[in-house]
Amino acid sequence: MRRTNFFIPTLRDTPKDAQIESHRLMLRAGMIQQASAGIYSWLPLGFRSLKKIEQIVREEQNAAGAQELLMPTLQAADLWKESGRYEDYGKELLRITDRHDRDMLYGPTNEEQITEIFRSHVKSYKALPMNLYHIQWKFRDEVRPRFGVMRGREFLMKDAYSFDLNYRDAVHSYNKMFLAYLKTYERMGLKAIPMMADSGPIGGDMSHEFVILAETGESAVFYQRDWFEDKNLSALEEAANLQNLVDGYLSKYAATDEKHDPLKCPIDEKDLISTRGIEVGHIFYFGTKYSEALGAKITGPDGDEAPVHMGSYGVGVSRLVGAIIEASHDEKGIVWPEAVSPFRVGLVNIKSDDKKCVEVCEDVYSSFNETKLDILYDDRDERAGAKLNDMDLIGLPWQVIVGPRGIKSGRVELKNRRSGTTEDLPIETLKQRFLTT
Ligand code: ATP
Ligand code: MG
Numbered sequence: 001m002r003r004t005n006f007f008i009p010t011l012r013d014t015p016k017d018a019q020i021e022s023h024r025l026m027l028r029a030g031m032i033q034q035a036s037a038g039i040y041s042w043l044p045l046g047f048r049s050l051k052k053i054e055q056i057v058r059e060e061q062n063a064a065g066a067q068e069l070l071m072p073t074l075q076a077a078d079l080w081k082e083s084g085r086y087e088d089y090g091k092e093l094l095r096i097t098d099r100h101d102r103d104m105l106y107g108p109t110n111e112e113q114i115t116e117i118f119r120s121h122v123k124s125y126k127a128l129p130m131n132l133y134h135i136q137w138k139f140r141d142e143v144r145p146r147f148g149v150m151r152g153r154e155f156l157m158k159d160a161y162s163f164d165l166n167y168r169d170a171v172h173s174y175n176k177m178f179l180a181y182l183k184t185y186e187r188m189g190l191k192a193i194p195m196m197a198d199s200g201p202i203g204g205d206m207s208h209e210f211v212i213l214a215e216t217g218e219s220a221v222f223y224q225r226d227w228f229e230d231k232n233l234s235a236l237e238e239a240a241n242l243q244n245l246v247d248g249y250l251s252k253y254a255a256t257d258e259k260h261d262p263l264k265c266p267i268d269e270k271d272l273i274s275t276r277g278i279e280v281g282h283i284f285y286f287g288t289k290y291s292e293a294l295g296a297k298i299t300g301p302d303g304d305e306a307p308v309h310m311g312s313y314g315v316g317v318s319r320l321v322g323a324i325i326e327a328s329h330d331e332k333g334i335v336w337p338e339a340v341s342p343f344r345v346g347l348v349n350i351k352s353d354d355k356k357c358v359e360v361c362e363d364v365y366s367s368f369n370e371t372k373l374d375i376l377y378d379d380r381d382e383r384a385g386a387k388l389n390d391m392d393l394i395g396l397p398w399q400v401i402v403g404p405r406g407i408k409s410g411r412v413e414l415k416n417r418r419s420g421t422t423e424d425l426p427i428e429t430l431k432q433r434f435l436t437t
Contacts, residue, residue, distance in 0.1 A: 001343065002365075003378040008045050009033075010390055020216045022325035023148035025334050029394050031321075038145025038153030045394065046321065048342035050156065053320050054135055056187050056339060057158045064180035066131040066160050071113050073137050077103035079112040083293045092140045106139035111290050111312055114161040118308065119296035125165045128298070128308075129173055133160030135317060149322045150278065151218065156318040162311040165300055167287075170309040174206060174285050175246045177313045181210050181281050182233055182249070184315065188324060189337025192280055193223055194249055198258035199284050206285035206311075209256050211277035214326045220257035221277045224267050227252045278323045285311040334395030335418050343376040345434065346396040350384035350403040360402050360412065360427065367431050392417070400430065 009030040018024040026032050031046030042050055058068065077095070080086035086093075086105075094106040107113065114132060122130070135158045145153050162173035178194065185192035190212055197209040211221055230236075236245050253267045256279075265272065291297070291307035298308050316323075328335045338344060345368065349361045361377065368375040376396060378387045384403075391399050401413040401422075412430055415422045425433070 001376050003376060003380050006044060006376065008390075008394070009043065010393065018148065020147050020150075020326065021329055022150065022216075022322040025325055025329055025393070026148055026322065029334060032149060038142060038151070040149055040152060040154075045342050049321050049324075049336070049340055050318060052340045052342075053188065053324075054156070054158075054317050057184055057315050057317060058135065060180045060184040060187070061133050061158065061160060063183075064131070064176045065129075066133045066177075066180075068134065069117075069132055070134050071107070071110050071117075071136060073107055073139070074104050075107045075110075075113055077105055079116055079294070080105065083112050083115075083290060085112070092142065094139050094141050107136075108138050108140045109157075109312075109314070110134070110136075110159055111161065111310075112294065115290045115294045115296050115310070118161075118163055119291075119294060122163070122296075122308075123298060125298050125300050128163055128165050129169055130163045131160055131173060131177075132163075133158060133313070147216070147218075147322065149318045150326075152318065155316065158313075158315040158317055160313040162313070164309045164311075165298065166309060170285055170287075170311060171206070172242070174283065174311050175242045177283050177311070178208065178246050178249070179237075179242065181283065181313075181315070185210060185212075185280065186233055188320065188340050190280070190324060190327060191228070193221075193227060193254050193277070195221060195223070195254040195256050196250075196259045197256045197282065199286065208283050209279045210281035210283075211254075211256070211279055212323050212327055213275055213277050214323070215276055216326060217276040217278040219277050219279050220274070221255070222257075222260045222265070222272055222274050223254035224252040225271045225273055227254060278319070278326065279316070280320055280323050281313075281315045283311065283313045285309075329395070332389070333393035336395045336397055338397045341374075341395070341397055343396050344374040345376070345398045345400060346391045346394065347375055347377040347400045348384075348387050348391055348402065349377075349379065350387065350401060352379070352381045354404050356407055357402050357404055360407050364400060364402070364412070364427065364430070368434065371435055373434055398434075 011028045014024055015027045030043055032040045035041050077086055096104040098104055137154055138157045139154050142153050145151055164170040164173055192210040192212050194208045195211050197207045199207040236248055287309055288307035296308050297305045299305050325334050349357050351357045365377045397417050399415040406412055410426050411424045413422050414425050
């Protein structure tokens with residue numbers, strides 16, 4: 001993509017109303033624009049990262065055997081009246097009346113709707129296990145929307161719902177999602193800790209929140225000092241069956257504020273770290289809460305009918321964009337992990353009126369495009385300093401810097417955004433480097 005054809009409305013000044021770094025950086029890098037309190041437009045650069053994160057979530061859900069569908073954002077209130085949540089949910093639920101005076105709502109989550117789909121079609125245990133998910137916008141009328149996309153009112157969530165015959169099978173489904181979540185966050189370059197959590201208004205007994213540690217996080221959390229030791233996912237995966245793997249992850253103490261009880265905590269205070277974090281996912285097993293209320297029953301192998309066992313599994317897709325930046329930035333700007341970066345490489349011509357520099361840039365650009373490598377070419381007629389600062393702000397993992405001095409000997413500079421290290425490379429070597437990785 002050429003920068004002259006790509007809309008990135010970067011800001012020179014630091015936005016005053018943004019309280020945390022990720023929010024400031026998303027605004028400064030032209031990734032989002034506030035539409036109204038807690039509601040954002042995703043501008044082209046932000047949209048690319050959002051889509052990459054969404055795709056990783058999708059791939060790991062599919063790999064775990066979940067099936068993607070798409071439910072609407074607007075729901076009829078009737079189902080919510082059936083489950084009792086139309087009243088219980090309180091002011092966070094955005095209630096709407098249509099022209100025929102029918103009560104509608106903008107979905108804050110989809111337990112009712114998925115149960116309605118399930119109960120209409122599935123009657124026998126033979127169709128189980130089943131896990132259905134969608135990646136859809138949600139609305140919760142949060143009292144205090146803040147920190148940009150981190151606590152929005154409208155936000156993108158992946159929510160999956162599992163259906164099983166009995167408790168034992170439901171635990172297996174839960175464990176599969178647990179592992180899928182570990183893989184999902186790892187692919188995004190994040191260290192998320194699964195923590196014992198309260199199951200809140202959704203109810204139920206088994207519940208974990210996946211939390212990224214960050215000083216600016218909204219959740220108070222507690223975890224055992226040596227939690228990160230022996231947490232190599234691939235090594236664990238080889239060694240263990242699913243239940244052992246999950247148990248391995250849960251063998252060290254980690255709990256959210258709501259769940260942590262200092263009097264009952266098995267860990268000595270000196271071995272416990274009390275800090276803050278960002279909740280990027282939450283999984284629940286809630287048994288037959290909704291299937292009973294909504295009459296979603298299945299016939300088992302013995303011919304008896306019983307409510308289906310359910311779980312629900314959320315990932316905050318749009319919150320993740322902010323959370324990743326919160327976890328990965330420096331004083332110059334964002335430092336994207338490769339897998340979720342809007343582009344992999346940024347190409348900067350530091351002398352845009354130099355014919356030879358332009359030629360080299362065009363050559364690198366077209367050969368990277370041929371190999372389908374995501375590249376952003378800053379071809380603007382701007383000062384070198386401004387372009388380099390912009391590249392650091394946007395935070396693409398690699399920068400290729402083309403200047404007159406280097407190209408005299410056929411070389412360009414390759415800079416790693418995270419480490420700041422640079423290499424002078426012959427142009428062909430540069431192309432080969434990205435061809436093979
Ligand atoms: P929180 O405690 O942060 O309000 P929650 O527990 O109400 O979140 P869940 O119902 O578990 O949220 O939703 C699943 C995921 O959706 C959360 O783990 C979080 O990552 C994301 N999420 C929830 N509320 C918001 C919001 N207002 N803005 C952005 N993402 C959100
Ligand atoms: Mg939650």
